Amino acid sequence: MSAPSLVQAVAKRGWLNKMLKPVSNWYINAAGYRQMGLRADDLISEENETVLAALQRLSPKESYDRIYRIRRATQLSLTHKLLPKNEWTTQEEDVPYLRPLIDQIEAELAEKDALDTLAVVKN
Numbered sequence: 001m002s003a004p005s006l007v008q009a010v011a012k013r014g015w016l017n018k019m020l021k022p023v024s025n026w027y028i029n030a031a032g033y034r035q036m037g038l039r040a041d042d043l044i045s046e047e048n049e050t051v052l053a054a055l056q057r058l059s060p061k062e063s064y065d066r067i068y069r070i071r072r073a074t075q076l077s078l079t080h081k082l083l084p085k086n087e088w089t090t091q092e093e094d095v096p097y098l099r100p101l102i103d104q105i106e107a108e109l110a111e112k113d114a115l116d117t118l119a120v121v122k123n
Contacts, residue, residue: 039093
């Protein structure tokens with residue numbers, strides 16, 4: 001199951017968005033995953049059946065790119081280094097590629113569960 005999100009509530013209120021945007025940018029930079037060339041979806045744990053199914057639905061190129069980014073970040077972590085600033089992941093590159101697939105699979109599972117528990121009433 002996905003964690004609850006307040007994104008829509010913040011996006012509807014312009015003043016709240018303006019107030020939280022600097023905090024959001026600070027937090028993303030403090031997390032440090034962009035300095036290692038990772039995207040936010042690379043940080044999603046693979047210990048869930050839904051995530052494993054989403055990973056299988058990735059295109060071969062996207063799957064290769066994900067593995068490359070994770071291996072490069074692991075090597076950087078082991079050597080206690082960061083990428084040069086020109087190789088950091090930018091905000092424009094950090095787009096969700098796995099989250100839409102996870103949401104789609106969760107919707108499919110919810111629909112399957114609803115159909116499996118459907119009660120048929122005879123007239």
